[in-house]
Amino acid sequence: MSENRENCGFYGIIGYSARMKTLYRVIEKVADTDSTVVIYGESGTGKELVAKTIHLNSNRCRNAFVPLNCGAVPRELIESELFGHEKGAFTGAVNTRIGRFELAGGGTILLDEIGELELPLQVKLLRVLQEREFERVGSTRTIKADVRVLAATNRDLEKAIKDGSFREDLYYRLNVIPLVIPPLRERREDVPLLIEHFMNRYCKKRDRKPLIIPKETMDVLTAYPWPGNVRELENLVERLLILNDTGTVTTDELPERFRSNTLSKEFPVNNLPDLPQNGVNLSAMLNEIEKNMIIQALERAGGVKNKAADILGLNRTTLLEKIKKKGIDIKET
Numbered sequence: 001m002s003e004n005r006e007n008c009g010f011y012g013i014i015g016y017s018a019r020m021k022t023l024y025r026v027i028e029k030v031a032d033t034d035s036t037v038v039i040y041g042e043s044g045t046g047k048e049l050v051a052k053t054i055h056l057n058s059n060r061c062r063n064a065f066v067p068l069n070c071g072a073v074p075r076e077l078i079e080s081e082l083f084g085h086e087k088g089a090f091t092g093a094v095n096t097r098i099g100r101f102e103l104a105g106g107g108t109i110l111l112d113e114i115g116e117l118e119l120p121l122q123v124k125l126l127r128v129l130q131e132r133e134f135e136r137v138g139s140t141r142t143i144k145a146d147v148r149v150l151a152a153t154n155r156d157l158e159k160a161i162k163d164g165s166f167r168e169d170l171y172y173r174l175n176v177i178p179l180v181i182p183p184l185r186e187r188r189e190d191v192p193l194l195i196e197h198f199m200n201r202y203c204k205k206r207d208r209k210p211l212i213i214p215k216e217t218m219d220v221l222t223a224y225p226w227p228g229n230v231r232e233l234e235n236l237v238e239r240l241l242i243l244n245d246t247g248t249v250t251t252d253e254l255p256e257r258f259r260s261n262t263l264s265k266e267f268p269v270n271n272l273p274d275l276p277q278n279g280v281n282l283s284a285m286l287n288e289i290e291k292n293m294i295i296q297a298l299e300r301a302g303g304v305k306n307k308a309a310d311i312l313g314l315n316r317t318t319l320l321e322k323i324k325k326k327g328i329d330i331k332e333t
């Protein structure tokens with residue numbers, strides 16, 4: 001295996017930051033094993049891309065790579081989606097249908113958003129991982145599972161174990177090799193490279209000239225916290241290419257969230273409260289500040305969570321978790 005584009009990435013994965021290079025080393029080591037890997041990362045960081053890269057660099061590459069988003073399939077259908085069903089197994093099972101584990105035979109399955117899998121299904125999955133066999137819903141015939149299992153999640157599974165929504169035994173069985181993709185804001189040096197990558201890709205596809213991005217604009221883009229990570233960046237490049245007609249991207253062409261980010265989003269360090277004489281309960285204080293900021297952002301955004309998340313430089317899922325935990329109740333107006 002080798003890196004591509006003069007050390008700017010690893011197969012289709014772009015990034016030359018130290019954190020990404022570490023990730024490439026781990027991918028290289030795990031790819032050609034049959035070990036289970038859990039890929040952790042915020043939304044849009046490239047979890048599926050990394051899973052596919054692992055598959056393509058394994059000896060299973062000639063067989064199927066089958067992703068399944070466990071969070072997107074209705075609860076009552078997920079078992080049949082994973083393991084298939086026999087005709088008549090349940091109302092609506094008009095024909096026999098093979099599941100994703102069978103489809104991925106000889107290849108790799110990606111169980112995306114594994115944290116969303118319900119407890120009874122977690123038990124069934126654990127059995128497949130241990131015994132390497134399963135049955136279709138409504139059948140007693142056992143089928144061998146020659147499948148490599150990769151899982152991905154943007155949830156903290158250890159926390160999910162603590163609150164009882166994820167089984168500890170499954171966690172240890174899955175988490176043989178954990179792989180963490182850092183959010184884009186923790187590897188800002190990759191931002192210009194990724195912009196160039198997507199720009200060239202779209203321009204090649206549409207036979208266009210790439211846009212010029214002056215240093216001032218690139219500085220704003222690099223300073224932005226990218227709550228939607230690489231996906232958000234990819235969408236921005238596409239949007240700029242559609243809307244720009246001068247060939248050069250000025251800062252005022254960037255969407256509002258980028259412009260308001262520049263200085264106002266920096267933390268006002270000269271505005272900090274003094275440490276009280278008799279000390280302070282730091283967690284309680286930070287908690288209060290956090291709650292207050294979230295309430296203000298929600299009010300400013302008219303209760304629209306996506307907008308409030310942008311204002312706070314958080315991704316939507318993180319904001320939703322915080323709102324729930326802190327019992328904040330502000331509805332869309």
Ligand SMILES: Nc1ncnc2c1ncn2[C@@H]1O[C@H](COP(=O)(O)OP(=O)(O)OP(=O)(O)O)[C@@H](O)[C@H]1O
Nearest residue numbers: 012013014015042043044045046047048049230231
């Ligand atoms: N490092 C990268 N280099 C090039 N493209 C990337 C990189 N990271 C992500 N992408 C691209 O960004 C988009 C989002 O990536 P992907 O779907 O793999 O993210 P994800 O972590 O699975 O997101 P989600 O949690 O929302 O499912 C894809 O088009 C992918 O090809």
Ligand SMILES: [Mg+2]
Nearest residue numbers: 047048112152
């Ligand atoms: Mg994904």
